[in-house]
Amino acid sequence: MLNRTPHVRLYNELKPAVQQPIDRYTQGRPQHNFIRSIKPREELPRIRNSGAILAALRRDPRVRGVAPKTQVQVFYNVGTVTLNGTISGIVPEQENALFAFGDYVVAGDFLSLNTVPNSIILGKAAADLMLVDLDDVVQVTTPKGDHVQLKVVGLFQSGLLEIDKVQSYTSLATAQKLLGESNIYVTDLQVKLHDFTLAPRLAKEYAKLYEVQAMDIQTANAEFETGTFVRTLISYAVGITLLTVAGFGIYNILNMMIYEKMDTIAILKAVGFSGTDVRRLFVAVALSIGLFGGALGLVGGLGLSALIAQLPFTPASLPAVKTYPIDFNPVFYGIAAVFSILTTYLAGFFPARKASKVDPVVIIRGK
Structure with a gap:
């Protein structure tokens, strides 16, 4: 868990707008507005201006490294049965350097994500459930309803069975293609620090500076x-x-x-x-x-x-x-x-x- 968890995670959580239109309309009037069933704002869960934020973080002397990630919610298609799944688009070299990703790939080579187009590293529990192995092809359904075939180039085992049933990895470009988004679409920035005890303070600093949500490792793993x-x-x-x-x-x-x-x-x-x-x-x-x-x-x-x-x-x-x-x-x-x-x-x-x-x-x- 400590290997795989970033010291500070920057993301954009979908929340209802803090100030509703009726609040702006009635501003200054002696009345209170009670609104129920507020819906989140209609926006993508991406980090705005992620390229500039990424460059700024890498120049920060307190930061050891930053790895971008794009999360995709999919369905694994097994015959007529569909299984819930999550695919994380990563840059394999950066993920391995900061989070020892290669140590948890129990079969195959994680660098194959860069060389094999439309490839995926499946969670081992998910692979066992779907009865697939290396070089097999799995079909997934994207959030837009498209059916995409991905070649299995590795098996990943985190040690948590429930996570390994749903979690898989692909290259950042493939994940962006599954979502039909451009190459600047990033949902998470994973930050590793030289001194992880600074994480709570830096999480607040980054959240205010870049106008994103930030989660430090101490808060994420409080239990x-x-x-x-x-x-x-x-x-x-x-x-x-x-x-x-x-x-x-x-x-x-x-x-x-x-x-x-x-x-x-x-x-x-x-x-x-x-x-x-x-x-x-x-x-x-x-x-x-x-x-x-x-x-x-x-x-x-x-x-x-x-x-x-x-x-x-x-x-x-x-x-x-x-x-x-x-x-x-x-x-x-x-x-x-x-x-x-x-x-x-x-x-x-x-x-x-x-x-x-x-x-x-x-x-x-x-x-």
Whole structure:
């Protein structure tokens, strides 16, 4: 979803006119107008002056790239049965560069859209439903009622079954021809940013500047963002809990060591060791546990992660994934190393402070 979703989508949504004719007629009069069943304005869902907007976006230093798209609502004709479908007209090279389109084409070559006239890349679920394969011909009915035959040059799998039943792709020129429109007819401009966190602000800016509707990736995937935040929060909570429990284990070990080494501590203090020396000694023991255990855990975790990353994992919902996805970001290992040292230091500091206050006279007298 993150691969295939633009950071900012510019489009022209058909809406009723904000100001109705009767409002202009009665402007300035002390009355209210109540209008029901308002129809949308009679206009095409295209972006006006799309060429100039496209050029301006590509000059914007915040924009990584822009890909135009033309959406066509069609019917797939399977004998006497018709199936609803949506064909997206794209520029294959730009779509692949910005949205990894080629990774989701599970059969055929997406560049064939440029070389084969009247070609289409069908959603795999739609192809299975219509029992067609590569090099077969499918017939579609356009919004104007025309019947057009398109050659299947590829199969596309997004991982969402309901989308793959209706979604297909063709070249931008073919989509414009299906609609009977000129080569400037574009319904969507898909914008990829260098920093996607700027998407909400830039969506508002572009909507006002170009007089179009704009949808940012955060708004479009608000439910996904919420779910991701909750899952991340739970995983960090579990990890911190486990490390804290490990810290208490180290604390208990050092605490028991002090009780067992009371005689040694008393002798050390009797021969001239100060409380600070004793505290440093036990803190050093704690840190050695943290360093050795942390290093062992990091190496073991890295090795286990590398092993898991080699295991085959080919779910139908993730066609671009072939093995278990593992994130080897060094930041995670740095966090683990710092937390292990910090935890063991705190776990050793309090028993060490207790050991530094031992009175050697009381211990030796008891013996």
